[in-house]
Amino acid sequence: xxxxxxxxxxxxxxxxxxxxxxxxxxxxxxxxxxxxxxxxxxxxxxxxxxxxxxxxxxxxxxxxxxxxxxxxxxxxxxxxxxxxxxxxxxxxxxxxxxxxxxxxxxxxxxxxxxxxxxxxxxxxxxxxxxxxxxxxxxxxxxxxxxxxxxxxxxxxxxxxxxxxxxxxxxxxxxxxxxxxxxxxxxxxxxxxxxxxxxxxxxxxxxxxxxxxxxxxxxxxxxxxxxxxxxxxxxxxxxxxxxxxxxxxxxxxxxxxxxxx
Amino acid sequence: xxxxxxxxxxxxxxxxxxxxxxxxxxxxxxxxxxxxxxxxxxxxxxxxxxxxxxxxxxxxxxxxxxxxxxxxxxxxxxxxxxxxxxxxxxxxxxxxxxxxxxxxxxxxxxxxxxxxxxxxxxxxxxxxxxxxxxxxxxxxxxxxxxxxxxxxxxxxxxxxxxxxxxxxxxxxxxxxxxxxxxxxxxxxxxxxxxxxxxxxxxxxxxxxxxxxxxxxxxxxxxxxxxxxxxxxxxxxxxxxxxxxxxxxxxxxxxxxxxxxxxxxxxxxxxxxxxxxxxxxxxxxxxxxxxxxxxxxxxxxxxxxxxxxxxxxxxxxxxxxxxxxxxxxxxxxxxxxxxxxxxxxxxxxxxxxxxxxxxxxxxxxxxxxxxxxxxxxxxxxxxxxxxxxxxxxxxxxxxxxxxxxxxxxxxxxxxxx
Numbered sequence: 001x002x003x004x005x006x007x008x009x010x011x012x013x014x015x016x017x018x019x020x021x022x023x024x025x026x027x028x029x030x031x032x033x034x035x036x037x038x039x040x041x042x043x044x045x046x047x048x049x050x051x052x053x054x055x056x057x058x059x060x061x062x063x064x065x066x067x068x069x070x071x072x073x074x075x076x077x078x079x080x081x082x083x084x085x086x087x088x089x090x091x092x093x094x095x096x097x098x099x100x101x102x103x104x105x106x107x108x109x110x111x112x113x114x115x116x117x118x119x120x121x122x123x124x125x126x127x128x129x130x131x132x133x134x135x136x137x138x139x140x141x142x143x144x145x146x147x148x149x150x151x152x153x154x155x156x157x158x159x160x161x162x163x164x165x166x167x168x169x170x171x172x173x174x175x176x177x178x179x180x181x182x183x184x185x186x187x188x189x190x191x192x193x194x195x196x197x198x199x200x201x202x203x204x205x206x207x208x209x210x211x212x213x214x215x216x217x218x219x220x221x222x223x224x225x226x227x228x229x230x231x232x233x234x235x236x237x238x239x240x241x242x243x244x245x246x247x248x249x250x251x252x253x254x255x256x257x258x259x260x
Numbered sequence: 261x262x263x264x265x266x267x268x269x270x271x272x273x274x275x276x277x278x279x280x281x282x283x284x285x286x287x288x289x290x291x292x293x294x295x296x297x298x299x300x301x302x303x304x305x306x307x308x309x310x311x312x313x314x315x316x317x318x319x320x321x322x323x324x325x326x327x328x329x330x331x332x333x334x335x336x337x338x339x340x341x342x343x344x345x346x347x348x349x350x351x352x353x354x355x356x357x358x359x360x361x362x363x364x365x366x367x368x369x370x371x372x373x374x375x376x377x378x379x380x381x382x383x384x385x386x387x388x389x390x391x392x393x394x395x396x397x398x399x400x401x402x403x404x405x406x407x408x409x410x411x412x413x414x415x416x417x418x419x420x421x422x423x424x425x426x427x428x429x430x431x432x433x434x435x436x437x438x439x440x441x442x443x444x445x446x447x448x449x450x451x452x453x454x455x456x457x458x459x460x461x462x463x464x465x466x467x468x469x470x471x472x473x474x475x476x477x478x479x480x481x482x483x484x485x486x487x488x489x490x491x492x493x494x495x496x497x498x499x500x501x502x503x504x505x506x507x508x509x510x511x512x513x514x515x516x517x518x519x520x521x522x523x524x525x526x527x528x529x530x531x532x533x534x535x536x537x538x539x540x541x542x543x544x545x546x547x548x549x550x551x552x553x554x555x556x557x558x559x560x561x562x563x564x565x566x567x568x569x570x571x572x573x574x575x576x577x578x579x580x581x582x583x584x585x586x587x588x589x590x591x592x593x594x595x596x597x598x599x600x601x602x603x604x605x606x607x608x609x610x611x612x613x614x615x616x617x618x619x620x621x622x623x624x625x626x627x628x629x630x631x632x633x634x635x636x637x638x639x640x641x642x643x644x645x646x647x648x649x650x651x652x653x654x655x656x657x658x659x660x661x662x663x664x665x666x667x668x669x670x671x672x673x674x675x676x
Contacts, residue, residue, distance in 0.1 A: 134550065
């Protein structure tokens with residue numbers, strides 16, 4: 001994918017992965033950010049003009065100190081859409097990105113085409129408490145995030161050599177910066193009350209869930225469709241919370257079916 | 261030199277297989293391990309010890325704040341301090357401290373500290389920790405990346421509330437108050453001495469140097485490992501052109517005094533190992549949530565005190581390792597004096613927070629150790645900084661004519 005850099009009116013500098021042609025589609029990543037390889041984005045780009053911005057605090061995007069609460073992050077999302085010069089793009093958000101996309105769709109319901117929420121964060125069901133991502137040890141992530149933890153572990157570390165002390169330190173610092181930003185939306189409970197605002201969502205909405213999601217079980221997907229008028233739920237097998245990475249082909253095919 | 265007798269107030273009844281059965285002494289320690297009826301006796305024993313330290317001639321008596329913690333039974337140190345303020349009349353009351361980012365609104369801390377200063381006749385030392393990740397983030401739910409920002413705002417509010425004589429409006433990001441009007445106000449002017457307990461955040465060094473606050477390095481791993489943090493602090497003090505008074509800095513140290521080195525091992529070894537083995541059994545996932553320490557601190561290479569490596573090592577430490585590697589200063593009065601002098605000079609500190617009660621140490625041993633220290637060690641360490649002998653900038657200045665609490669003896673009402 002190509003790399004593009006934009007600056008928002010607020011002053012955040014954002015790195016955007018960009019490729020393909022067709023209707024504009026903005027993909028918002030989850031708390032871990034993009035991996036080294038993101039095959040589902042390449043696949044989406046065969047059908048859409050894909051824009052995948054990295055949040056400030058992630059990779060080369062900066063300005064995270066400008067973003068403090070959920071409204072900041074939602075408005076930042078629209079600021080990026082404006083900086084890219086897009087009109088009514090499709091919004092696709094994964095996990096924390098889904099939380100942001102849902103807020104964006106509630107705030108400006110007529111400014112998007114369709115909405116896709118993939119294993120979206122942002123709701124809390126007391127009878128299904130979500131494991132505390134912020135108290136995980138490094139080796140615990142894969143177990144909870146992936147249907148296939150072994151394959152997931154390889155994706156998480158992206159071929160990094162952890163016997164190299166400098167590489168390990170760099171990884172630790174980059175991860176701290178990413179998760180510090182995520183914490184502003186997700187800590188200590190990933191619920192900033194978007195549920196109160198979802199009645200405003202006017203875009204046609206698809207909710208996608210991995211059947212084996214151990215972080216946020218599929219019952220969360222069912223809750224999303226109760227709260228968003230007319231939304232429908234599709235569950236994908238052999239996929240955990242990191243569904244787009246584990247089942248990229250199935251993911252893109254369901255999304256494309258919905259978006260047209 | 262000033263010596264403050266400090267009690268962390270650990271729960272002394274953690275079972276032998278505590279480590280094997282539980283993942284952490286802190287945050288998610290099972291409630292069933294606490295027994296409030298035993299707790300009644302534990303609090304009284306610990307408070308009696310603090311009062312005993314006052315009688316022994318320690319300069320200060322110290323308490324601190326922890327939450328959901330099996331080695332720190334003071335979610336509210338102010339409650340303990342209030343008891344001490346009434347039952348002692350000489351020693352400084354060192355509350356180190358109140359995690360000011362946790363209070364909503366933080367004016368509560370200004371009020372309670374003012375009450376303590378007034379009740380004690382101006383003996384309060386006010387500590388403002390940023391707080392540990394366990395307490396601040398995991399127990400009290402503060403967002404790690406915003407904790408420090410909230411802390412700075414709370415600090416500004418409290419200091420202004422103590423200083424201003426007229427009500428004022430405070431339009432903060434985290435706290436908005438239309439009428440800030442701290443009533444009562446502290447006796448000590450412009451404010452009680454401020455101590456900032458720190459781990460290893462570089463921002464805290466600058467904060468202490470900028471405001472002339474005491475930097476208190478609190479760890480349980482001894483002065484050899486503490487030195488890099490104190491060195492870092494002193495570098496910032498020098499860089500800012502401040503004087504190098506050792507009273508700018510304090511250090512916490514586990515100390516065990518006996519008649520001989522051998523007696524120290526016999527008396528204290530099991531209790532110190534209880535502390536390292538059970539009390540410091542903290543789940544590493546709670547130790548360093550992303551955002552709590554800034555990227556600047558991470559890049560400075562300051563490791564968290566509670567790294568996985570350190571946490572894995574604590575339970576395996578033998579008495580010999582604990583003593584040889586100076587996690588603890590233990591032995592005869594002369595051994596302890598020598599090592600204390602080495603620590604005080606090596607770290608350049610004017611205050612020591614002395615930890616005599618450790619883990620499940622019984623009362624008589626705690627008093628034995630404290631008394632030997634007060635009588636045979638402390639007097640020899642008093643004058644290690646002769647050129648700063650009169651520097652009392654970081655020590656309370658109580659009222660000369662403060663009132664002694666009435667003792668509720670039978671017949672007291674007739675004497676009135």
